Structure formats: structure tokens, C-alpha cells
Amino acid sequence: MALExxxxxxxxxxxxxxxxxxxxxxxxxxxxxxISQAGPCYNNKDAxxxxxxxxxxxxxxxxxxxxxxxxxxxxxxxxxxxxFHGGQRVQAKAxxxxxxxxxxxxxxxxxxAKTGRSGTMVFIVWETTFTxxxxxxxxDVQESYAARE
Amino acid sequence: xxxxxxxxxxxxxxxxxIGPLEKVASDQGVIDFCTLxxxxxxxxxxxxxxxxxxxxxGPIVPGVMSMSLMAQLITDWAGPAALKxxxxxxxxxxxxxxxxxxxxxxxDSRQEDGENIIQCxxxxxxxxxxxxxxxxxxxxxxxxx
Numbered sequence: 001m002a003l004e005x006x007x008x009x010x011x012x013x014x015x016x017x018x019x020x021x022x023x024x025x026x027x028x029x030x031x032x033x034x035i036s037q038a039g040p041c042y043n044n045k046d047a048x049x050x051x052x053x054x055x056x057x058x059x060x061x062x063x064x065x066x067x068x069x070x071x072x073x074x075x076x077x078x079x080x081x082x083x084f085h086g087g088q089r090v091q092a093k094a095x096x097x098x099x100x101x102x103x104x105x106x107x108x109x110x111x112x113a114k115t116g117r118s119g120t121m122v123f124i125v126w127e128t129t130f131t132x133x134x135x136x137x138x139x140d141v142q143e144s145y146a147a148r149e
Numbered sequence: 150x151x152x153x154x155x156x157x158x159x160x161x162x163x164x165x166x167i168g169p170l171e172k173v174a175s176d177q178g179v180i181d182f183c184t185l186x187x188x189x190x191x192x193x194x195x196x197x198x199x200x201x202x203x204x205x206x207g208p209i210v211p212g213v214m215s216m217s218l219m220a221q222l223i224t225d226w227a228g229p230a231a232l233k234x235x236x237x238x239x240x241x242x243x244x245x246x247x248x249x250x251x252x253x254x255x256x257d258s259r260q261e262d263g264e265n266i267i268q269c270x271x272x273x274x275x276x277x278x279x280x281x282x283x284x285x286x287x288x289x290x291x292x293x294x
Contacts, residue, residue, distance in 0.1 A: 027185065030181065030185050031182075031185055031217075033178075033181065034178045034179075034181040034182040034185060034214070035172075035174075035178065035182065035214060035217045035218055035221070036172060036178070037217075037221060038225075039224065039225070039229055041229040041230075042229060051229075057229060057230065059217060059220060059221075059224065059229075060220055060224070060230075060232045060235070061213065061216055061217040061220045061235070062217075064213040064216065064217070065185060065186050065187075065213070067213075068186075068187070068188075069187065084239075085212040085239055086238065086239060087236070087237055087238040087239055087284075088212055088213065088216050088236075088237055088239075089234070089235065089236040089237070090216070090220075090234070090235050091233065091234045092230075092232055092233055092234070095229075095230050142236075
């Protein structure tokens with residue numbers, strides 16, 4: 001029998017916005033240092049320009065830093081005592097370049113239950129679209145939070 | 150945007166392996182990442198006490214940081230803007246200061262919307278075979294023609 005999930009379904013279709021966030025060379029280089037990200041296009045403006053970019057480009061996951069700056073409401077899920085970050089997806093649509101100003105818009109994508117060997121878990125998936133100052137979508141990020149019984 | 154080490158679509162076959170790439174998330178690296186992320190310190194990623202409160206055996210690497218390490222497996226191999234889609238599941242907490250081994254296996258290649266797309270399974274493991282992260286990546290490669 002399918003689990004009847006109780007949560008705030010009125011959140012579907014609502015967008016929660018944040019930003020714009022300035023992406024600076026310093027930010028990209030600090031990000032690279034924290035994860036030991038090498039590569040000339042990520043660290044050297046001349047190399048990036050020579051490769052055809054407007055400036056130093058950000059590694060494709062840098063936008064994940066901004067996801068939690070969007071104030072997301074509690075969906076009031078009536079399930080489980082423990083929650084954890086279950087998964088994440090980044091779809092890179094265009095390079096994020098130093099000097100860009102990107103805005104975030106998040107919405108509740110889906111809530112679903114899955115039953116495995118360790119019991120039932122409920123997944124809450126939020127999707128955030130990032131758009132740069134040119135109106136170009138640069139990335140979609142999905143974050144999945146799991147609630148366990 | 151190619152270079153002498155560029156991998157081309159025609160160079161890869163199903164079953165080809167990517168990596169391994171070995172990384173370590175140091176204590177300082179995690180602190181620096183959390184600072185940039187805007188996550189107030191101390192937290193369960195940086196502090197034994199905060200980790201214990203969250204019923205963890207020690208501070209862990211944030212999922213978003215682990216994913217950023219994982220993305221390097223692809224960008225080191227295929228180029229800085231080659232990664233189109235990385236979809237991962239966090240299977241167990243990722244520890245600090247231990248070797249994290251990332252590998253990929255190509256399981257499909259196709260042309261899609263004018264792009265040459267490679268699909269691969271990606272995996273982050275520990276030295277004892279612990280499976281920390283599993284996932285799938287889509288990579289766009291240039292053609293020789």
C-alpha cells in the first residue's frame with residue numbers, strides 16, 4: 001500500500017528567489033584552493049581568455065554554494081525523525097565567469113517515498129535555477145533531503 | 150577550446166575507465182569551504198563536538214564539497230567546461246584527512262542536440278572499499294571531425 005505523505009502541498013508552483021550573487025575572481029580562487037582544484041582556465045585569467053572565455057571560469061559546482069542562501073520554507077512533512085542530505089544534481093548549462101552576477105530561483109520539485117532494505121525513506125527535492133546578468137541560465141541544481149523513520 | 154591532451158568523442162569506448170583520481174579533504178580545506186559557503190563555524194563539518202551532537206563519529210565533509218571533488222574527476226579528464234550533468238547520491242558520511250578515490254566507467258555514448266555526449270557511472274570510495282558517493286555524469290566531448 002502506498003504511503004500517504006502529509007506535507008504542505010501548497011508550496012508547489014511557488015518560486016523562492018535570492019541574489020544576485022557576485023562571482024569574483026577571489027571567490028573562484030578560494031573555492032579552488034579549498035578543493036585543490038587545478039586547471040589554468042579556473043585559475044589564470046590569461047589562460048581562460050586564450051581558451052575563449054570572458055575571464056576565469058568557475059568549476060561547475062561553484063553555484064552549489066549559493067543554494068542555501070535561498071530562504072526555503074519548511075514543507076511540514078509528517079514523517080521521520082532524522083533528516084540528511086541524500087543527494088545532489090548539478091546540470092551545467094553555461095560557464096559561470098568571474099564578474100558574473102547570478103540570481104537563484106528555487107521551487108519544490110517533488111516529494112516521494114522509497115522503501116528499501118533499511119525501511120522507508122521520504123525524499124524532498126528542491127530545484128534551483130541560476131541565471132546570469134545576461135539572462136542566460138547557467139545551471140540547474142537539485143538538492144535531495146531524505147527523512148528516515 | 151581544445152589542447153594537446155584533449156579527449157575526443159571518437160577516442161572513448163563503452164567500458165573505458167576514467168581515473169582514478171585521489172583527493173584528500175583536509176581539516177583546513179573543509180573550514181575554508183564552509184567559510185566560503187557561509188556555514189557558521191563551528192559546525193558538524195568542522196568540530197568533533199558538533200559532529201557528536203549530530204550523532205556522527207567525527208566531522209564530515211559537506212556533500213556539496215564532496216561533489217565538487219567528484220566533479221574534478223570529469224573536468225581533469227575532459228576539460229573545464231565538459232561536465233554537463235552530475236547526479237550523485239551520498240551513501241555514507243565522507244571523512245576528513247583520508248584518501249578519497251574517484252573513478253568513472255563509460256556506459257553510453259550518443260549524439261544529443263548536436264553534442265557528443267558520454268554517460269558514465271562515477272564512484273567515490275575509501276581505501277577499504279567504502280562506497281561514499283555513487284552517481285552518473287554526462288560529459289560533452291568534441292569530435293575529431
